[in-house]
Every structure is written in C-alpha cells, then in structure tokens.
Amino acid sequence: MNYMKYILYSLTLLVSTFSQAQTLDEFILEASENNPSLLSKYALFEASLQRVAQANSLPDPILSFGYFISPVETKLGPQKAKLSLSQMFPWFGVLSLKEDIATQEAQAKYHQFLDAQLALTYKVKSAWYPIRETQDVILIQMEYLELLETLKELSTISFKNGKSEMVDVVRVNILISETKTQIELLKSLIIPLKSSLANLLGRSSGEDIVVSETQYSVTDELELRYSKTEVLSHPSLMVYEYMYASSTSKIDLAQKLTKPSIGIGVDYVFVNEITELSIPDNGRDVFMPMLSMNVPIFRKSYRAAQQESVFLSNSIELASDSKKNELLSSYDMAHYKLLKSKDLLSLYSEQIDSSNRAFTLLLASYSNDYSGFEEVLRMKQDLLRFEIAQKQASTEFFIALAQLDYLTSKSISK
Numbered sequence: 001m002n003y004m005k006y007i008l009y010s011l012t013l014l015v016s017t018f019s020q021a022q023t024l025d026e027f028i029l030e031a032s033e034n035n036p037s038l039l040s041k042y043a044l045f046e047a048s049l050q051r052v053a054q055a056n057s058l059p060d061p062i063l064s065f066g067y068f069i070s071p072v073e074t075k076l077g078p079q080k081a082k083l084s085l086s087q088m089f090p091w092f093g094v095l096s097l098k099e100d101i102a103t104q105e106a107q108a109k110y111h112q113f114l115d116a117q118l119a120l121t122y123k124v125k126s127a128w129y130p131i132r133e134t135q136d137v138i139l140i141q142m143e144y145l146e147l148l149e150t151l152k153e154l155s156t157i158s159f160k161n162g163k164s165e166m167v168d169v170v171r172v173n174i175l176i177s178e179t180k181t182q183i184e185l186l187k188s189l190i191i192p193l194k195s196s197l198a199n200l201l202g203r204s205s206g207e208d209i210v211v212s213e214t215q216y217s218v219t220d221e222l223e224l225r226y227s228k229t230e231v232l233s234h235p236s237l238m239v240y241e242y243m244y245a246s247s248t249s250k251i252d253l254a255q256k257l258t259k260p261s262i263g264i265g266v267d268y269v270f271v272n273e274i275t276e277l278s279i280p281d282n283g284r285d286v287f288m289p290m291l292s293m294n295v296p297i298f299r300k301s302y303r304a305a306q307q308e309s310v311f312l313s314n315s316i317e318l319a320s321d322s323k324k325n326e327l328l329s330s331y332d333m334a335h336y337k338l339l340k341s342k343d344l345l346s347l348y349s350e351q352i353d354s355s356n357r358a359f360t361l362l363l364a365s366y367s368n369d370y371s372g373f374e375e376v377l378r379m380k381q382d383l384l385r386f387e388i389a390q391k392q393a394s395t396e397f398f399i400a401l402a403q404l405d406y407l408t409s410k411s412i413s414k
Contacts, residue, residue, distance in 0.1 A: 086265025
C-alpha cells in the first residue's frame, strides 16, 4: 500500500513537471509582472518623471481686465477699460536647477524600483528552493518508508522462524509510524511555503502552485562570478547618491531664490473720444510696456531652506555609509554560507556513497542469516540523515547564491 502511495506521489510530480509546472525563471518573470509592491514602486517612478516637465515650466502669464465705472479723464479722452498681460521670469538658472532636482529625484525613484526588483527576485528564490527541498525530502522519506516495510516483512519472517526477537518487529513499527508522521508534516509544510510564493507572485494564497523538477548543479564557477566591489554599485546605494545630488542642488536653488524675479508685460487702455473738442489723437488708445521685479526682501525662509538642505545632505551621506557597510557585511556572510554549504555538499556526497555501500553489505548479511538487524536500521537512519542534510545544504547554497545575486545586482532587468 505504501509502495503504491510512493508511486502515485512520484507520478503526480512527474505529470506536473510536463504540464502546468513552472520553472524558477518563469516564477521570477511572473512576480516581476504581477507583484503589487514592485508595480507600486514603478508607478512612483513614473509619477516622478512627470515632475520633471512641471519643474521646467514658467509660471502662467497673468491676464487681467478692468473697467472704469467712473471714467478717468485724460487730455485724449476718458479711459473706459484696461487690458493687462504680464509674465514673470525667475532668476537665471532657477528653472534648470528645479529640473535637475526633479530629474535626480526621479533617478532615485528608479533605483528604488531596481532595488525592489532585485529584492523580489531574491525573495522568490528564497521561497522556491524550500518548496523543492520539501518535495525532495518527501520522496526520500517515502523511499525510506518502503524500505522499512520490507524490513518489517523480513523481521516478521525471522521472528516466526525463531531466528530473531519480537523487539526487531516492534522497533521497525516505531520507525514506520514516525516516518509516516514526518511525511504528513512535510506535506502540510508545503501549503504555507506555496502560500508565501503565491503572495510574491501576486496570486491568491489558495491558488495551486506546481514547482518543476528542474535540477541545478553546484559548480566552482558559480562562486567565481562575484566580486565584492560590485556591491558598491548596488541600486540602494545609487538611491542615496541621487538623493545627495538632489539635496546639493536644493542648496544652490535656495541661494538663487534670494535673487529677484523679473516680470514683463503690457497694458492696453481703451480711451473714448472727447466729443466737445477737436484735438490731435482724440480718443487714441494707450499702449504701455511694463517691467516689474519681485524682490525677496524677507530672506529668513530662504536661509532656513538652505540650512535644511545642508543638514539633509549630511544625513543622506551618513545613511549611505551605513547602507554600504550593511551590504558589505551581508556579502561576507553570504559568501561564507556559500562556501560552507558547498563544503557540506561535498562531505554529504562522500558520506552517502560510503553509507550506501555499508548499508548494502549489512542488508545482504541480514538477508542471509537475519543477524545485525539493529545495525541495518542504524545505517539506514544515518543514510537518511545524510540525504536530508544534503538537500538542506543544497537549499542553503542556492539561497546564498541568490543573496549574492541581489547584493551584486546580477540578472537585473533595466
């Protein structure tokens, strides 16, 4: 019965692989297209781009119209109405500085999006590998369960023939019960693991996720593609760089805002004729060019804005240094985990080979004379432990690899 369960579970995974199963790359692509948090970051970047066009625009011209209820008498005739049009121009360089600030802030938003994209890829990988590990461990446990069922039959026959004690049957029954429980717990664990992945993909938690059986090999070349200096160009650090440039530009802008703004315009006055007199230019309308200046006399607010930008620049610089140190420390730890898990994988591979040979010999000996049953079980338990540990080390290796990808900005879609 347990053998049939193992076959059915294996066939289910096999069919899923060739039908609706998705590879890791497909999950990453789906997450980048549907993750709400990432899409929100990109929408913020697009919104910041619209500020660039706004920053480089002149203030709207002012058009005004006045009607004299009591006409103003002049020597050319009574003034009836006045039409005015004026345009203010900020001091030289103000508009270009505003555009620079908006552009730098948009670049900061863009690199926040890139950082979120890298972080999302890392999170998807960190959610995907444990699912694969759990599925593999279930298969290992099922193989172990099948072997225990075989050993139970052998120990029962041996006991009936008087060649062993009943304790051997009891011992293997205990292990069978324990293994069945472990399998059910692992199957239950897959549910929250898939729910976490579904959340990253922008799916509902109840939607089924089928993970492909793609195998990834551990090679020496993987760890050689990283350099610690690549951390210094991480998007999260570039965010601070553009924020610092923006705050520096704001210092210059606050200084230029203390300069006057220049306005030019024109007034057109409508004049009626004097009917009682005949004079030259009787009723001629008045056209008058205008020049105005907005003088910022009260400069306290501008000095405060300048000091605010200075303090902000210092804060950004310190935050950038802190983030850089954090990323470099994370790189060192991730690189250590990569090497550690690689060494463990090599160790477990050797232990599995040796344990397999020893187990084969012990099982053959037990099949012949029904002796050494406890050693057979102990060796198989050791083999099971090594196989599970190998899967765990493999997961740790690829998660460390994914973290290094994040820290060095590998596989980023710009």
